Amino acid sequence: MQNRHISVYSSLDTLSQAAARYVIQVAQEAIVSHGRFTFALSGGNTPKALFKLLAAEPYTSQIDWNLVDIFWSDERCVPPESEDSSYRLAMDTMLSKVPIPASQIHRMHAEEKDRDAASQAYTEEMRRVFGTSGTPAFDLILLGMGPEAHTASLFPHQPSLQERERLVMPVSVPKPPPARLTLTPPVLQAPRHVLFLVTGQDKAEAVKEVIEGARNPDEYPAQLVQPTQGDVTWLFDTAAASQLTHKA
Ligand SMILES: O=C(O)[C@H](O)[C@@H](O)[C@H](O)[C@H](O)COP(=O)(O)O
Numbered sequence: 318m319q320n321r322h323i324s325v326y327s328s329l330d331t332l333s334q335a336a337a338r339y340v341i342q343v344a345q346e347a348i349v350s351h352g353r354f355t356f357a358l359s360g361g362n363t364p365k366a367l368f369k370l371l372a373a374e375p376y377t378s379q380i381d382w383n384l385v386d387i388f389w390s391d392e393r394c395v396p397p398e399s400e401d402s403s404y405r406l407a408m409d410t411m412l413s414k415v416p417i418p419a420s421q422i423h424r425m426h427a428e429e430k431d432r433d434a435a436s437q438a439y440t441e442e443m444r445r446v447f448g449t450s451g452t453p454a455f456d457l458i459l460l461g462m463g464p465e466a467h468t469a470s471l472f473p474h475q476p477s478l479q480e481r482e483r484l485v486m487p488v489s490v491p492k493p494p495p496a497r498l499t500l501t502p503p504v505l506q507a508p509r510h511v512l513f514l515v516t517g518q519d520k521a522e523a524v525k526e527v528i529e530g531a532r533n534p535d536e537y538p539a540q541l542v543q544p545t546q547g548d549v550t551w552l553f554d555t556a557a558a559s560q561l562t563h564k565a
Contacts, residue, residue: 360403470499
């Protein structure tokens with residue numbers, strides 16, 4: 318795949334610093350090219366270190382936060398103050414510490430009872446900010462991957478993998494907490510850039526299959542993330558990359 322880049326780091330710290338430099342580069346290019354930076358965040362533990370770096374020098378002042386719009390690639394159906402909330406994680410580690418206007422933080426209201434309505438509301442919020450009636454093309458979508466190759470809240474063999482109409486949908490997944498809202502494949506195939514952060518030995522086999530195995534997104538959902546017009550950058554730690562034959 319021509320538009321795929323892979324780098325391997327010896328620690329979460331060096332990986333996160335490379336990720337911070339990459340986010341800044343994409344943000345600056347987006348702002349020069351069209352005046353805004355639209356950035357969808359992932360949940361999970363791996364991006365915490367990146368978020369902390371982006372909220373501190375020498376990184377934070379390299380982004381014009383007035384021109385940034387933050388979204389999420391998925392969210393757990395819990396209140397925003399819950400320890401399980403991906404919104405809360407990003408707020409605590411990054412967004413509460415940087416000068417971004419509150420109106421540019423677009424969280425998924427996944428705690429609402431009517432999850433179809435919450436999904437539709439998020440679709441409309443994305444379309445409003447992007448000024449489109451179609452599929453928004455994010456400047457950057459940050460993603461993680463699980464040991465069975467799930468990404469966002471798209472899990473193996475689930476109907477969400479086949480979704481082509483909706484942009485956001487409710488799902489029930491095997492990783493707790495089970496109820497989630499997630500962006501769907503059309504949105505994950507539309508961005509300019511995708512950045513995957515993947516660490517840990519438990520993911521090594523999935524990494525090998527997703528990167529070097531035959532195409533089988535029903536088994537390995539992360540393979541669905543192949544933007545038609547964009548590129549995908551994978552940052553691994555040594556353990557996650559340990560089964561790859563070609564490490565770059
Ligand atoms: O659970 C979530 O909120 C994310 O949707 C999920 O896709 C996550 O990014 C991966 O499971 C990796 O998680 P870790 O970074 O914790 O390994």
